Amino acid sequence: MIHEILKNRWSPYSFSSEPVDEVKLNSLFEAAGLAPSSNNEQPWLFIHVTREKADLFDTFLGFLIESNRVWAKNAYALAISFARLNSSYNGKPNNYALHDTGMAVSNLLTQATSLGIFVHQMAGYSANKVKELFKLRDDVVPVAIMAIGYRGDGKNISHELKTRDEKRRGRNPVSEYSFRNALPEKYVKS
Ligand SMILES: Cc1cc2nc3c(=O)[nH]c(=O)nc-3n(C[C@H](O)[C@H](O)[C@H](O)COP(=O)(O)O)c2cc1C
Structure with missing residues (x-):
């Protein structure tokens, strides 16, 4: 019932440094840009670098914390997503900027999976270092860093990470987060 692309996506720790064809790599960002956004604001920005x-x-x-750097260093490319927090129409805060940037990243993940490319997103990085390096305007914030590339053979990571890499992460049952007609009492003010 669920699409294979969605089932096949996961975040590996084992990356190969094998190059990703430029056309394929660029297609990830093109796919990101097809995402819907509030007011069609398209508040996302991406910058990527290859090894x-x-x-x-x-x-x-x-930029990364050490526990991410040890495996992300093997990936072919690293990308940073940013969100423009203010509306380009009226300069007022766009409360959906982060939501919509996440939508764009979701498209990027789907496109990557369709090409056999893996993406591992990271919040474990210094946003301040990113802000300083890129001299970001106050209304542009870094969101996540992504390691992008083909899956590795696990030889370039520790045994512990390899074990983690081989284990898929669990998910909550649908009944815990999706409801028909009413939310459970625990989410409602008494
Ligand atoms: C915004 C965001 C930040 C994340 N940050 C990290 C991180 O810093 N380090 C890490 O190893 N994984 C990170 N992850 C990966 C999640 O742990 C992973 O997506 C989640 O456990 C589900 O596993 P899956 O992607 O393999 O299905 C992050 C994922 C997201 C979406």
């Missing part, structure tokens, strides 16, 4: 540009790739790795 061919070693200096900048290292700079991106330097």
Whole structure:
């Protein structure tokens, strides 16, 4: 019943450094841009670097916390998603900017999975370092960093990470988060 692409997506720790064809890599960001957004604001921004540009790739790795860097360093590309928090129509806060940026990333993940490419998103990084390096305007915020590439053979990560890599993460039963007609009492003010 559920689409294979959705079932096949997961976030590996084992990445190969094998290059991803530029056309395929660019298609991830094109797919991201097809996402719907409030007022068609398209508040997302992406920047990516591939390991061919070693200096900048290292700079991106330097944004990550150590526990992410140890495996993300093997990926072919690293990307950062950003959100523009203010509306381009009236400059007022767009409360859906993060939501819509997440929608764009979801498209990116779907496109990647369709091409056999894996993406592992990370919140474990220093947003301040990213803000400083890119001299970001106050209304542009970094959202997540993504490791992008083909799956590795597990030889370039620790035994512990390899074990984690081989285990798929669980999900809550649908009955815990999706309801018909009414929300459970525990979510409602008494
Ligand atoms: C916004 C966001 C931030 C995440 N940050 C990290 C992270 O810093 N390090 C990490 O190893 N995984 C991170 N993940 C991956 C999640 O742990 C993972 O998506 C979740 O456990 C479900 O597993 P799956 O993607 O393999 O289905 C993050 C995922 C998202 C969406």
